[in-house]
Amino acid sequence: MKNVVEITHLWKSFQNPDITAIKDLNLQLSAGEVVGLVGPDGAGKTTLIRLLLGLLLPTEGDISVLGLNPITQVHRLHQIIGYMPQKFGLYEDLSIEENMNLYAELKGLSQEERQQQFAWLLKFTGLAPFTKRLAGRLSGGMKQKLGLGCTLLGNPQFLLLDEPGVGVDPISRRELMKMVYGLRDKGITVLWSTSYLDEAEKFDRVLLLDGGELIFNGNPKSLTDKLRQRVFLTADTKTKPRKILRQMMLDNAPLTDAVISGQSVRVVLKDNIKTKQIPIQLIATAPRFEDAVIDILGGAPMQPSQIAEQINVSNIPDTVIKADNLTKIYGDFAAARNISFNIKRGEIFGLLGPNGAGKSTTFKMLCGLAKPTAGQGFILGTDMIKNPAAARAHLGYMAQKFSLFSTLSVIQNLRFFAGIYGLRGIKKEYRIKQMTEVFELAPYLRQPAGNLPLGFKQRLALACAIMHNPPILFLDEPTSGVDPLTRREFWNHINSMVEKGVTVMVTTHFMDEAEYCDRIALIYQGQAIKIGTPDELKKNGETMEDAFIRLIEEYNPEAMQ
């Protein structure tokens, strides 16, 4: 059988900024495969997809997709290929039905074909009850399904999905995965780019790109298996795992990766290192694909973060954040109902939940961006409604998508955020210098923030949020769409600050990140259906994702259809 994709000696370079995005890539994909495309930010994933689609032209080398040349036969190619871009390519002011109709016409479907496919797709995506709803009013998960639905119109033989899971909850991601595997049975080939490695683990084949080079191409298990006997959990569940992790870093333990997992630290030993060489008691555990990827990419950064050196937040009360029956009602829809919890000093508190469950609303009420309909939110004992400005001075806030001023340079961003939090004079210059050093921003200072690599954008966003030494950090999906290495670096900084007494409230869709939290509130249908430590949420060794889905099913058996 002929290969769906045939790439030989592909090079792609850009002029501005001057980079080589793809280096000498050779690749074959055969029909009916579901292939994952993973790699750090800037590895060339999106570039590769766009090259396959003919949206970019190769600098050198040959590409053939479904036997067609994407340069010269681009129109014929577009008739038999499906593409779902990062933002799903939906018209937000059109309804589900109208979006599907539009794409059906654009794919040239006949009337009967359309009837047939709509019926199937609406059932397949579970969107049938909402066909009149505007796409802009859908939750992230539903948008994603609609995006896939529109992509599938016209029976494409080859499907390209560019990070469809960014900002989408695990339930929706799991459903999407099921849908895509359903397609494989129809003989459709799928290339799926993702930053969720637990997702990638389930693919038949994974392509790992790094710096434009294909560094792994094969079944993820074969890569994971190499790490057998190297992955362990710490046995000590009495000591705070953050302490253990920090100590291991200070001791320069021979590890390629170490992350917090509930009450333990999950460590990956360097090759040829025996457990005896680690002074802590370890229990062997099964390796994951993520461990393997981190390992092959050269290991996670294992130096303790310098960021926390100056931080001292001992002189604040024990209860830092208090949510007291927070309720927010929009019209006749309760976005949040009677949500209560206390967050203590030096705690990482996670808000988890499906898209549209009320996480963001709760989050916004606590940092004063939304006024509760009923109930109160307190920051350091200050009522967020009565005196928001006073409370906000103690907050560091990192918004979704790293809301930086993209046309301003890095230094201009730093100065701005230092300025609005009232830093000035020598103190301001000192903090900016410190941030520049800790986050290694010096080479980029004069560059516009919008041109930074994603990892550096995230560093800059964090630097801006903590410039004024806030005792409290609000992080709203701070790692959405970010690769595992950058995420580890990010959490390294957060952990070190928390050790010094900084309190963190975070929302995330990464289940491994949920494990880093001291406590989690699971928000569903506007209510906190479960609050507890990660280990309290998990039962008999399930993964966080399983626990998440189980808890929601227990609460509402119909949630998963």
Added chain:
Amino acid sequence: MRILKALVHKEFLQIIRDPSSILIAFILPFILITIFATAINLDNNAIETGLVIEGDRQQVNDIISSFDGSRFLTITHYDNRKHAQEALVRGDIRALVVLPNDFAKNFIGQQSAAVQVIADASDPNIALFTAAYVQGIVATAQKILIESYGYQKSAGIQIEQVSWYNPELKSRHFILPNSIAIIMTLIGMLLTALVIAREWERGTMESLLTTKASKLQIILAKYISYYCLAILSASFCTFLSVVVFGVPFRGSLAVYFVTSSLFLFVSIGMGCLISTLTRNQFLASVAAAMFGFLPAVILSGGLFEISSMPHIIQAATNIIPATHFVPIIKNLFMAGNIWPIIFGESFNLLIFGLIIFAVLYKVTKERLE
């Protein structure tokens, strides 16, 4: 064809869903037409003027009543020159008429008597008009005076003045057609200046490019949908002008439709071009205001006579689409089908539109680089 239809359908849905495009396409035109019809009136007829009589009022009663009765001037009386001059400086009055102390004496004594006019020339146009009105009033008053004092009547060249197309020289009759051209510019250019940028920003352009839709279809869809919106809006404006504000329409509706379409072909093209070139809403909007709206008001020949402008500016007015449409629409409303003008300017519009379309096609990219 089906693809084009689907894209146009999509644009329509987007237009309907966004209340701000309805605001620009129907509510703003309604406001503008009403303003143009009622407020923009070049037949000045109520200029605030001060009157100071320094001598005996009795003897110049006729003149005073001529002033008071003028339909062009709104007269305010002042006790003395000083007060009136202060009012002039403040801007309370636009001009000041003084009948000096010796006026009556001189006039009766058959000496040359002088009426003094002090005009606020900081608005020179009004100053000119006021002086002319005062002269007119004085001339009329004088006739009466001459007769009552028994001077001999004299002969002069009599001028029989006829104005064609607009016998009463009502400015509304040419301002409203001109304003329809301005509104069409605004809608054609401003609405479209933003839409292509929006597709890129929201990432939908990338999706469109991977479907069967070609860039020609994508461009045409924008043209067609915004054309329909603008032509609807123009019909609405025409209806308002003709039916509500009573402006005559003497040409053929078919010609009007065809030439309006040509004009929109140009304006929409310019809007799309601005959008494609800037891809930035700040730049697009300033460009639409500075190079679209204001020139359509000032330079299209509707308000100000192009032939009186310096040559270099006369040449520059040619690159403003409205300059080629204003003569057509003005004639269709006031004169009828004046074929040489219609053909000549339509040809210009067509060439103009085709050039813009070609440039737009050239600069629109089918790939991401």
Added chain:
Amino acid sequence: MTDFIAKCAAVWALVIKEFQMIWSDPKNRAMILFPPLLMLTVFAFAATFEVNSISMLIYDKDHTPVSRALIDKIANTPYVKHIDFVNNPQELQQKIDTEQAFVALTIPENFAAATYLGKSPTVQLILDGRKSNTVQVVSGYLTQIFAAFQYETNGIDTPQIPIKVQVRNWFNPELNYQWYIVISFMGVLVTVMMLAITALSVAQEKELGTFEQVLVSPLKPFQILIGKTVPAITVAYLDFTIMLIAGHFIFHIPAESGYLLIYACIFVFLLSIAGIGLFISTICNTQQQAIFGVFAFLAPTFLLSGFITPIENMPMLLQKFSIVNPLTYFFRLARGLFLKNIDAMTIWANVLPLLIIGLCTLSFAAWFFNKRIN
């Protein structure tokens, strides 16, 4: 006290950031610097109610030395650029129809004879009503020419005018129309620029998501507004200065009240425009809506400002609008300051409403900020 300084420092940071965002893009810079100057110059030369190149048709049925003398007299006036002779009414009609000329003079057969006999010959003047404004001016010119002609040919001082009208044009003795246009357009162009900057600033940040980031800082809404207002006013002052320099050196506009006072009064005008721009910005969610909002405000405001047609000519209802029209106050103020050297009371009478407009719109914008959050 230190608290106050810290607040100021925070607002200052916002000001600097805002200014950098406006200024960092060379395209923005070009758009801010050049079009206002270009348009000011173009409009100043273009917008004139003077008619200086009349194209005229003459249908001379008389063909006598007298009629030719009249024609010569007309041809020698500087306003008349082009004279075309026609020989029958059809030709005349056709040439007017096709706009080859917008005035036609028909001289009757008995013109010379009547003139010699001291009778009043009647000439027919046909005006193109499609340009009612222009032809009214032309008609005025021609009436004067006829009167002068008559005086020269038969020496009769007709009509006898014992009453003379002496006109003195104060503040602009040469009736320089460019002064009027330049002074007015300084305000109009600065308004366009300022509205675009202020109206888009908040809407843009909302779209990019940076607005939340600023909202969770300790800055209060009115401090954020100050941060948005100051840079916009600075840019507007820059544009204003460029146009002022052009006004001084190209058009020789005097500054009777002195530049210091002009600069000071302009501030209040700019404040009112900034307030309106920010108000539009806070009630809009997207840049597109903000732009449409600006146009929906700008177009009627410009037309009703008294620039094209005096406010007292408008219907009462629309005249009322000028009470809240910042451009109207600007025009009065600017003409007064540049040309008339108005007194303090008059300045105050126009500054106060602008101040009220500015403060109202800014407070409303701040209030809406708060409301939005909730």
